Amino acid sequence: MDYALQQFLNAASFGAEYALIALGLAIVFSLMGLVNFAHGEIIAIASYAAFFLILVGIDNPAVVALVAIAASVLGAILFERVAFRPVRHAPVATGLLTAFGVSIVVQNAFLLFVSPRPRPLPVFGGLNRTVELGGLKVQLLQLLEIGVTLAAISALLVFLRRSTLGLAMRAAARDFNTVRLMGLRANRVIATAFAISGLLAGIAAVFIVARRGSIEPDMGFMPVLKAFVACVIGGFGSLGGAVLGGFVLGFVEVGILLVLPQSMGGLKDAVVFSLIALLLVARPQGILGSRVELGDKER
Amino acid sequence: MLKTLLATTATLVLSGAASAEVLKIGLANPMTGDYAPYGEGNGAACMAEIINETAAAGDVTVEIMMEDSRSDPQLTLSLAQKYLDAGAVIVHGTPFPDSLIPMAAMAQGYGAIVYSPQITQVEMHEAGLTNFTAGVAPDDVGASAMASTVYAKGARNAVLMTSEDAGSWTAGTPVWFGEAFEALGGKVMAKLNHSIGTSDWSPQVTEIMAMSPVPDVVHICSIVPDVGILARQLVSAGYAGLVVGCDGFDDPSLEATAGSPEVLSHIMFATHVPVLPDSEAAKFVQTCKDRGYSVNGIFDALGGDMVRILVEAASDAGTTTDGMAIQTALRARASFDLMTGGSLSFTEKGTWPIRAVPIIGFEDGKRVLVSYDTPSFLPHTK
Numbered sequence: 188m189d190y191a192l193q194q195f196l197n198a199a200s201f202g203a204e205y206a207l208i209a210l211g212l213a214i215v216f217s218l219m220g221l222v223n224f225a226h227g228e229i230i231a232i233a234s235y236a237a238f239f240l241i242l243v244g245i246d247n248p249a250v251v252a253l254v255a256i257a258a259s260v261l262g263a264i265l266f267e268r269v270a271f272r273p274v275r276h277a278p279v280a281t282g283l284l285t286a287f288g289v290s291i292v293v294q295n296a297f298l299l300f301v302s303p304r305p306r307p308l309p310v311f312g313g314l315n316r317t318v319e320l321g322g323l324k325v326q327l328l329q330l331l332e333i334g335v336t337l338a339a340i341s342a343l344l345v346f347l348r349r350s351t352l353g354l355a356m357r358a359a360a361r362d363f364n365t366v367r368l369m370g371l372r373a374n375r376v377i378a379t380a381f382a383i384s385g386l387l388a389g390i391a392a393v394f395i396v397a398r399r400g401s402i403e404p405d406m407g408f409m410p411v412l413k414a415f416v417a418c419v420i421g422g423f424g425s426l427g428g429a430v431l432g433g434f435v436l437g438f439v440e441v442g443i444l445l446v447l448p449q450s451m452g453g454l455k456d457a458v459v460f461s462l463i464a465l466l467l468v469a470r471p472q473g474i475l476g477s478r479v480e481l482g483d484k485e486r
Numbered sequence: 487m488l489k490t491l492l493a494t495t496a497t498l499v500l501s502g503a504a505s506a507e508v509l510k511i512g513l514a515n516p517m518t519g520d521y522a523p524y525g526e527g528n529g530a531a532c533m534a535e536i537i538n539e540t541a542a543a544g545d546v547t548v549e550i551m552m553e554d555s556r557s558d559p560q561l562t563l564s565l566a567q568k569y570l571d572a573g574a575v576i577v578h579g580t581p582f583p584d585s586l587i588p589m590a591a592m593a594q595g596y597g598a599i600v601y602s603p604q605i606t607q608v609e610m611h612e613a614g615l616t617n618f619t620a621g622v623a624p625d626d627v628g629a630s631a632m633a634s635t636v637y638a639k640g641a642r643n644a645v646l647m648t649s650e651d652a653g654s655w656t657a658g659t660p661v662w663f664g665e666a667f668e669a670l671g672g673k674v675m676a677k678l679n680h681s682i683g684t685s686d687w688s689p690q691v692t693e694i695m696a697m698s699p700v701p702d703v704v705h706i707c708s709i710v711p712d713v714g715i716l717a718r719q720l721v722s723a724g725y726a727g728l729v730v731g732c733d734g735f736d737d738p739s740l741e742a743t744a745g746s747p748e749v750l751s752h753i754m755f756a757t758h759v760p761v762l763p764d765s766e767a768a769k770f771v772q773t774c775k776d777r778g779y780s781v782n783g784i785f786d787a788l789g790g791d792m793v794r795i796l797v798e799a800a801s802d803a804g805t806t807t808d809g810m811a812i813q814t815a816l817r818a819r820a821s822f823d824l825m826t827g828g829s830l831s832f833t834e835k836g837t838w839p840i841r842a843v844p845i846i847g848f849e850d851g852k853r854v855l856v857s858y859d860t861p862s863f864l865p866h867t868k
Contacts, residue, residue, distance in 0.1 A: 190696045197688040204686075303518040303554075304782070305711055307742025315745070317722050324723060329688065399685050400718065400743040401711040404518070409683055441689045449648075449677045456681070 192323055194441060200329040202437025203336035206430045207391040208414035209421070210340065211384035213429035217360040218380050219275065221282040222415065222423075225266055225289035227407025229385050233259035233392035234402040235297055238308050251310050255396075256389030263385025267378055275377075290408075297404035304403065311397035332394050339390060340430055343383065347426075352379055360424070420463055422476020431474055439463075507544065509797060509806040512551045512569020514579030519557025520682065520709060521580055523737040526603050527552045529786025532774035533793040533825070546800050548793055559585040563592065570596045575809035576796055581605040583613070583653055590615045598809040601816075603792035604758065604785055606733065607654050608866055611837045617809065619816060620838045621758075621792055621830070625655060625707070625732060626662040626866035628756035631843035632705070632730055633666035635754065635857045641667075641702035641728060643675050645694055647716075649708065651682040659707035659732050662865040667703075669863055675701055682708055687716045691723050700725065707732040713753075714743025721749045730754045736761075736784045736846070747851030759784050759791075759826040760844040760855050767826040787826045795822045838867075 208226065215223045236258030237251045245251065270289045274281045314328040347353035352375070359366040359376050367373050388407075395410065396402060413436060414429075421432025436459075443458050451458075472478045511534075515527030527550075534548035541547045551569045555562040562579035566589045569577050575598045579585045587610070590600045594617050602610070603621040606628065610618060636644075644667050646660035664674040675697060678690050694704065704720065704727065706713060717729040735755035744750050761767040767787040774781040774790075795816070800806050803815035817832045824830060830839035840860065847856040 190692065193692045193696075194689060197686075197692060200688065201686060298518055302780075303522050305523065305737075305739045305743075307739050309742050309745050312718075312745045315718060315722050317724065326688065326719075326722065395685065399711050399715060400745055401714075401739055444679065444689050445693070447679065449679060455679060 189323055193325075194445060196323075196325060196329055196333075198438040198441035199434070200326075200332045200437070201441055202434030203332045204391060204394060204410070204433075205413050205417045205436050206433030207336050207339065207387050207394075208410050209417035209429035209433045210343070210426060211387040211391075212411070212414050212418050213421075213424065213426050214356075214380050214384050214387075216418070217424045217426065218356065218363070218377055219271070219282065220279055221271065221286065223266075223271075223384070224283070224286040224411060224415075225270075225293065226384065226388055226414070227405075227409075227411035228290050228293035229259045229263050229266070229388040230392040230395065230407035230410060231293065231297060231402070231404065232262035233389040234308065234396050234406060235301065237310060237392075237396060238301070238306060238402055241308065241310055246310060248310055248313060252393045255392060256386060259389030259392060260382050260385040263381040263388065264378055267381040271381075272374070272377075294404045301404070305401040306403065307400065308396055308402050309400050311393060312400060314394075314397040328394065328397055335390060335394075339387060343426075346383075352376070356380060416463065418473075420466060420473055422470075422473025425473065425475040425477075428473050428475035435474070436463075507806055508547050508549050509576070509800050509812075510549045510551065510569075510572070510574045511793070511796065512566060512572070512574035512577040514555040514562040514565035514569070514577075514585075515552050516557040516580045517554040519555075521557040521582070523710060523739070523782065524581060524604060524734075524785050526578075526785045526789025526792065528779045528781045529770070529774060529789030530603075530793050531789075532777060532779045532781060532786070533770075533790035535777065536773075537793065537797055546797050546806055548797060550793075555580045555585070559588075563588055566592060570598055573807075574598060575807060575812065576601050578602050578792075582655070583607050583609040586610060586618070587613050587615065590618045593617055593809070596809070599813045601792060601796060603788035604733070606659075608658065609654055611867065615837070617813060618837060619813060619832065621788060621795070622733075623758075623838055623841060623843065624867045625659040626666075626864055627861060628732055628843050629659050629663035629705075629707075630666040630861035630863050630865055631845060631857070631859060632732075632754070632756045633663050633670060633672070634859070634861055634863075635845045636703050636728055636730055637667060637670040637672055638857075639728075642672050643699060643701045644672055644703045644705060645675055645697070645701040646677045647680050647690065647704060647706040647708075648677055649680045649682060652708075655732070655734075656682065656707050658866070660705045663705045663730075665865040666861070666863055669865075680706070680708070680712075682712065684712050685715055687719045690716075691719045691725075694720065695723050695725065700727065702727045704729050705731060707734055709734045710737045710740050711743040714740050714745075714749075717753050718743070718745050718749050721752055725752070728752055728754055731756070733757045733784070738783050741851065747848070750848035750851050754845055754847040754856060756843050756845055757784060758841070758844070759787055759824075760846060760858065761787060761826075762846075762853055762855060765827065766824075770825055791824050791826055794825050798822060 233255040237255040355371045417432035417436045421428025513527045515525040531550045538547045562585040566577045599617040606625045608624045649656040736757045761784045799816040803811040821829045830841045842860045845856040
């Protein structure tokens with residue numbers, strides 16, 4: 188029983204990390220129709236900000252975490268202002284290529300000006316300690332990951348439902364032109380969406396660095412790839428879908444790892460993606476996505 | 487006019503004579519990507535600079551051509567083609583068979599050879615390549631040395647963690663460790679899967695900690711930071727045994743990734759050269775750092791050894807332009823003294839050298855040499 192509970196917690200922790208990152212991708216996509224593959228570099232910016240802080244002698248984990256999250260918010264806003272705003276009205280493919288361009292530029296900047304090799308960053312190592320919870324030995328990091336993810340999602344829900352800007356973002360996701368006609372500034376709405384995605388990426392970065400204990404220029408690539416898959420599973424553009432997709436992916440990955448016979452270990456990713464493909468055959472729009480026909484105005 | 491013509495001719499003749507003594511080595515070096523910690527390029531360039539500075543008239547000098555392969559096999563091959571076209575007689579790249587087997591086939595058409603200072607995959611010695619030599623022993627040799635060491639320390643139950651991601655290096659090495667361990671009287675309890683790039687091992691950790699008895703040793707052959715994170719998560723879950731592995735552990739960032747001397751005390755790995763404080767390899771690394779090279783540790787030291795060995799082989803062969811003649815000389819000499827200490831010889835095995843395997847452990851967070859022997863039991867290589 189303990190074993191099953193522990194593995195359940197492991198899967199939930201995987202899912203929470205994917206959900207945090209997927210939510211950031213989904214918020215931007217819901218407004219701009221942009222799959223921001225540079226989201227991984229926002230994670231890297233947060234991590235390298237923490238690294239630089241340690242270099243200058245500031246090693247209080249709470250301070251480092253706050254600065255890292257602030258750096259990722261600023262980084263996301265900067266990406267929007269410098270790279271994505273000029274191509275906002277361009278075809279979707281242009282935005283996608285811009286995202287890849289930003290990703291490559293930022294990765295190479297870290298590579299050239301810091302190091303292509305992993306750099307140690309043990310500042311959040313204290314989160315890896317084990318705590319007892321009802322007789323179960325649990326990593327503090329896992330509990331924090333699940334708890335903070337749920338808190339962040341709840342806070343985001345409140346923001347989207349109760350604040351004017353949040354309501355504007357929801358409305359803009361359905362019909363941006365109408366929102367602008369009502370006097371809301373598009374730049375402000377979109378910049379806020381990027382800031383929120385940066386905030387979520389920054390929180391995820393703290394957890395990723397805590398677990399890895401090191402940073403490297405392409406450290407954001409795999410998490411964002413997983414988050415992209417989570418968004419596809421949940422339904423691209425659906426915020427709830429992104430969260431659900433993240434957790435589904437986490438549980439599928441851990442489940443496959445445990446169930447697949449050792450001799451078939453090399454097929455792990457193939458099995459995971461086959462399951463996802465089957466799901467998409469049944470629901471091409473993802474679990475919570477709405478079906479869009481050619482000519483439909485709303486997503 | 488006549489003076490100009492004579493001067494030009496003399497320059498051409500002299501430069502021709504000089505270029506005949508230059509050994510051209512092309513390195514598609516993984517400076518970025520997953521295998522960046524395992525490139526030898528900067529150590530090789532540093533050694534080439536040292537050799538060129540001290541070369542007397544008529545001595546062999548070295549030209550290193552080097553670019554970033556980004557750990558990508560396709561780019562590695564493109565760069566190798568470029569170096570071969572530019573006259574390289576020795577090429578090397580991302581140290582994995584998917585890069586080096588096609589590279590050897592490509593080099594054969596140029597009469598060039600592939601010399602890898604660090605590749606350990608057994609496939610390289612079984613692919614029927616006639617122009618390939620490795621500077622280190624295959625993985626099963628290191629795995630066997632590791633099995634003897636942990637068995638001698640009292641380990642009796644082992645879990646093997648395998649992955650198909652990097653060929654026999656990740657899939658075969660733990661299995662060969664298990665064969666050697668069982669030949670000594672130990673027991674392999676289970677095999678678990680993993681993937682390169684894993685940053686959360688909690689499902690595997692839970693699985694291991696639920697075993698009865700909890701294993702004394704977990705063997706894995708993978709890269710940093712993965713292996714450091716695995717050790718940290720296992721120890722954090724209360725694991726009291728050893729986490730052991732191969733040369734993939736041998737990167738200076740292992741210490742920080744593991745996080746504490748307590749976690750490090752559970753780690754041991756088999757490698758090729760003991761880069762310990764005051765060792766010859768450590769002195770070489772420091773010399774290169776002082777010269778402004780961004781060098782790392784063992785793999786740069788192996789790169790330094792590679793250049794020295796190849797220069798000596800080219801001198802023996804009396805040519806810097808005939809790769810196969812250099813390889814013949816390489817395999818004919820009874821012994822090469824290594825800059826990193828000790829010596830090696832290719833006379834017995836041809837494509838790989840007989841050399842002792844250092845097993846590195848940790849005491850108070852510092853690297854220590856646990857054992858340094860040549861194993862007699864080879865699970866795979868004949």
